[in-house]
Amino acid sequence: MHIDFGNALSTETTHGVSEASLQRLDERVVRAHDRIETGIEDREFGYACLALPEDTDADAIREAVAGFDPEAVLTVGIGGSSLGADTITAALGLEGHYTLDNIDPQYTRRLLDRLPLSETLVNVVSKSGTTAETLANFLVVREAMADAGVEWTDRTVVTSGDSGPLVELAETHDLPTCRVPEGLPGRFSALSPVGLLPAAALGGDIEAVLEGGAEGRASLEPSLFDCPAYAYGAVSYALEQRGATTNAFVPYAEDLEPFGEWFAQLWAESLGKDGLGQTPARALGVTDQHSQLQLYRAGRKDKLVTLVRPRERTDIDIPETNVEELSYLGGETLGELLDAEFEATEASLVAAGQPNVRIEIDRLDAHGVGELLYGMEAACILAGELSGVSTFTQPAVEWGKRAARGLLGAGEFEEAEAVKDKTVRRVE
Amino acid sequence: MHIDFGNALSTETTHGVSEASLQRLDERVVRAHDRIETGIEDREFGYACLALPEDTDADAIREAVAGFDPEAVLTVGIGGSSLGADTITAALGLEGHYTLDNIDPQYTRRLLDRLPLSETLVNVVSKSGTTAETLANFLVVREAMADAGVEWTDRTVVTSGDSGPLVELAETHDLPTCRVPEGLPGRFSALSPVGLLPAAALGGDIEAVLEGGAEGRASLEPSLFDCPAYAYGAVSYALEQRGATTNAFVPYAEDLEPFGEWFAQLWAESLGKDGLGQTPARALGVTDQHSQLQLYRAGRKDKLVTLVRPRERTDIDIPETNVEELSYLGGETLGELLDAEFEATEASLVAAGQPNVRIEIDRLDAHGVGELLYGMEAACILAGELSGVSTFTQPAVEWGKRAARGLLGAGEFEEAEAVKDKTVRRVE
Numbered sequence: 023m024h025i026d027f028g029n030a031l032s033t034e035t036t037h038g039v040s041e042a043s044l045q046r047l048d049e050r051v052v053r054a055h056d057r058i059e060t061g062i063e064d065r066e067f068g069y070a071c072l073a074l075p076e077d078t079d080a081d082a083i084r085e086a087v088a089g090f091d092p093e094a095v096l097t098v099g100i101g102g103s104s105l106g107a108d109t110i111t112a113a114l115g116l117e118g119h120y121t122l123d124n125i126d127p128q129y130t131r132r133l134l135d136r137l138p139l140s141e142t143l144v145n146v147v148s149k150s151g152t153t154a155e156t157l158a159n160f161l162v163v164r165e166a167m168a169d170a171g172v173e174w175t176d177r178t179v180v181t182s183g184d185s186g187p188l189v190e191l192a193e194t195h196d197l198p199t200c201r202v203p204e205g206l207p208g209r210f211s212a213l214s215p216v217g218l219l220p221a222a223a224l225g226g227d228i229e230a231v232l233e234g235g236a237e238g239r240a241s242l243e244p245s246l247f248d249c250p251a252y253a254y255g256a257v258s259y260a261l262e263q264r265g266a267t268t269n270a271f272v273p274y275a276e277d278l279e280p281f282g283e284w285f286a287q288l289w290a291e292s293l294g295k296d297g298l299g300q301t302p303a304r305a306l307g308v309t310d311q312h313s314q315l316q317l318y319r320a321g322r323k324d325k326l327v328t329l330v331r332p333r334e335r336t337d338i339d340i341p342e343t344n345v346e347e348l349s350y351l352g353g354e355t356l357g358e359l360l361d362a363e364f365e366a367t368e369a370s371l372v373a374a375g376q377p378n379v380r381i382e383i384d385r386l387d388a389h390g391v392g393e394l395l396y397g398m399e400a401a402c403i404l405a406g407e408l409s410g411v412s413t414f415t416q417p418a419v420e421w422g423k424r425a426a427r428g429l430l431g432a433g434e435f436e437e438a439e440a441v442k443d444k445t446v447r448r449v450e
Numbered sequence: 451m452h453i454d455f456g457n458a459l460s461t462e463t464t465h466g467v468s469e470a471s472l473q474r475l476d477e478r479v480v481r482a483h484d485r486i487e488t489g490i491e492d493r494e495f496g497y498a499c500l501a502l503p504e505d506t507d508a509d510a511i512r513e514a515v516a517g518f519d520p521e522a523v524l525t526v527g528i529g530g531s532s533l534g535a536d537t538i539t540a541a542l543g544l545e546g547h548y549t550l551d552n553i554d555p556q557y558t559r560r561l562l563d564r565l566p567l568s569e570t571l572v573n574v575v576s577k578s579g580t581t582a583e584t585l586a587n588f589l590v591v592r593e594a595m596a597d598a599g600v601e602w603t604d605r606t607v608v609t610s611g612d613s614g615p616l617v618e619l620a621e622t623h624d625l626p627t628c629r630v631p632e633g634l635p636g637r638f639s640a641l642s643p644v645g646l647l648p649a650a651a652l653g654g655d656i657e658a659v660l661e662g663g664a665e666g667r668a669s670l671e672p673s674l675f676d677c678p679a680y681a682y683g684a685v686s687y688a689l690e691q692r693g694a695t696t697n698a699f700v701p702y703a704e705d706l707e708p709f710g711e712w713f714a715q716l717w718a719e720s721l722g723k724d725g726l727g728q729t730p731a732r733a734l735g736v737t738d739q740h741s742q743l744q745l746y747r748a749g750r751k752d753k754l755v756t757l758v759r760p761r762e763r764t765d766i767d768i769p770e771t772n773v774e775e776l777s778y779l780g781g782e783t784l785g786e787l788l789d790a791e792f793e794a795t796e797a798s799l800v801a802a803g804q805p806n807v808r809i810e811i812d813r814l815d816a817h818g819v820g821e822l823l824y825g826m827e828a829a830c831i832l833a834g835e836l837s838g839v840s841t842f843t844q845p846a847v848e849w850g851k852r853a854a855r856g857l858l859g860a861g862e863f864e865e866a867e868a869v870k871d872k873t874v875r876r877v878e
């Protein structure tokens with residue numbers, strides 16, 4: 023992973039950060055690195071994710087999916103239980119991974135009608151085994167399998183924690199299982215079975231993903247000037263301090279779109295607390311140059327724009343044309359056009375006073391996505407140390423869960439009363 | 451369309467707006483409404499979009515696609531030339547619409563390899579006929595069709611302006627064409643052939659979409675208290691003045707995910723100028739409750755959260771289970787769970803001091819999406835009037851276009867020199 027923060031310096035834009043400030047910040051990076059290293063060594067909650075390239079047992083994942091060779095994998099999971107798997111299968115260019123990470127009945131029905139259920143591996147993922155959306159969906163999927171004459175116990179794999187209803191179900195029916203590591207919140211579990219199992223089932227090289235992660239592990243050095251992940255985490259933090267309360271995250275590769283979603287969860291749920299945290303704004307290059315770039319250049323200077331790309335791609339020549347206005351495209355490739363626009367956009371942002379950072383990997387493949395996932399996790403953990411927030415918790419989501427349970431009659435919850443007392447101010 | 455801004459009032463959160471302020475603001479809404487009505491009557495640039503339900507000739511669209519009956523429609527277009535079509539086909543539940551709105555060679559190759567080109571209608575959309583990404587893609591698509599033994603002139607429809615290379619091409623080869631209305635920027639063209647043609651080709655009820663738009667037209671009244679679209683535009687503006695610089699836009703329906711992307715372009719490109727404009731943060735309910743909600747509740751109070759849902763859905767029963775922790779789900783439907791979470795999330799936001807607004811349509815169908823598109827366009831135009839920005843232009847994107855052209859050797863552009871002078875500060 024390569025970071026270039028030249029366009030985030032105060033020499034380039036008034037909203038940037040000075041080299042001298044970064045030098046001073048680096049003293050705190052050194053201490054944060056020590057904290058992180060101790061956390062990794064001791065497998066402390068959360069920090070343990072940075073040990074996953076070493077700790078994850080790829081063979082156990084391969085064993086859980088052995089003998090299936092499915093046409094499709096349907097992951098039933100939500101948030102951290104699905105985004106890592108989406109990210110890895112997409113980055114590897116694997117087709118056939120589908121996700122039920124919402125409880126929209128129309129979408130669910132259409133997806134289940136379309137999937138070849140007798141050739142689909144159902145991958146149900148919930149650490150607690152009680153996630154309402156996941157379990158409701160799983161009950162619906164089981165019924166659809168029964169309706170299609172497919173024995174669900176023959177085509178289901180469970181990824182869950184040490185105990186809970188899903189683990190009991192797996193034991194009762196002798197289902198293949200993988201374990202969600204105990205020491206991690208879901209959003210940090212991409213390099214565990216949670217993120218890797220679907221890719222393995224579809225023939226992806228999960229060992230190379232873990233090798234990419236291991237390269238990230240080896241790159242952790244006690245200075246933001248020596249470690250790409252810390253450079254990104256520290257510069258993001260410094261820019262947030264200077265008013266960059268939005269992080270517009272813009273991969274220039276369609277197969278990194280799920281990575282943008284994964285990043286959005288990582289960043290929002292880890293750093294969004296105590297009145298702090300950048301709001302991730304998901305975008306995609308070059309597409310969103312025709313959508314968001316006007317705002318990024320001419321709106322408030324309250325953003326960090328993060329531009330992500332692979333350095334090399336399998337390319338396509340643009341055919342010659344005799345249309346004069348387009349003759350400049352002849353002899354170029356789609357990738358060259360993409361790269362020209364990437365660099366033009368990057369320069370256009372700094373010309374408008376909008377700080378930006380470039381993140382690159384060599385290629386978008388198993389190794390590259392492993393590096394990228396690891397690097398962003400380390401960047402996030404560093405930013406959390408610098409901000410002084412509790413990176414690995416998400417206490418603010420509990421209120422709504424209790425309210426929903428109350429509304430569904432699962433017990434007495436005062437939050438449900440608040441829902442009923444809503445102030446209505448309608449315009450029809 | 452129904453708006454409820456009860457949770458945006460200052461009686462509910464300290465970051466909300468008072469009824470008295472809205473009363474005063476309504477005097478400006480009255481004047482803005484006059485301005486907008488004049489613009490509509492005179493078909494002034496931009497404002498003309500609000501006359502589209504009346505002006506769009508559905509029969510001409512049907513004629514352009516008559517005789518094709520395609521398995522798939524491939525729209526080659528970017529930004530405003532593709533997002534409306536994506537939104538409408540998705541909202542109508544039409545399968546078979548694909549979009550080339552990026553120039554990623556790996557994605558392009560995979561899509562072209564997968565599509566049944568002999569049964570695909572290629573829909574190339576560019577108002578100027580010179581959009582670099584669109585024309586490069588179209589050249590690649592033509593070559594792929596030739597390689598597959600498909601005569602491209604038999605399976606291509608052109609949507610373009612009054613003149614330009616695409617119009618000339620269509621004339622030369624006698625291709626069916628539709629016109630991009632002259633009086634509109636692309637992001638306001640959803641209710642024209644630009645947004646409607648793919649749905650028509652796939653058998654969608656485009657007349658009902660226009661009827662939904664016409665209902666929006668009929669609902670424009672000179673007060674934010676009487677007109678849902680103006681209520682949303684005015685409250686958004688008032689909250690932005692009070693620090694809500696982000697608009698987290700959260701549809702609770704998978705088939706509205708493209709609508710969220712369409713909204714993000716509309717809002718960012720129209721209002722993001724002169725140092726103003728909310729940054730759209732795209733999300734999806736309930737999925738992103740497991741990703742963004744922690745931040746929305748516990749991060750900075752610099753957001754408006756917009757929650758969107760259809761009031762009715764085709765539903766699915768959740769099967770009963772004997773697992774005690776999940777027994778509360780038995781007898782419920784997926785839609786009931788979805789709605790309970792919608793209301794719980796809405797209440798959880800206001801309990802955390804985070805203003806939010808609810809937008810509802812009766813059902814997610816052709817009529818409903820027409821209403822929603824029209825309503826958000828009217829809301830955006832009103833917000834632009836109140837902000838005093840030039841809603842219908844996007845001047846800030848030109849710099850990067852010139853820089854890219856310069857890099858590709860299409861002429862001398864000083865912006866390209868700035869790209870080459872970039873300050874590099876690398877960490878590897």
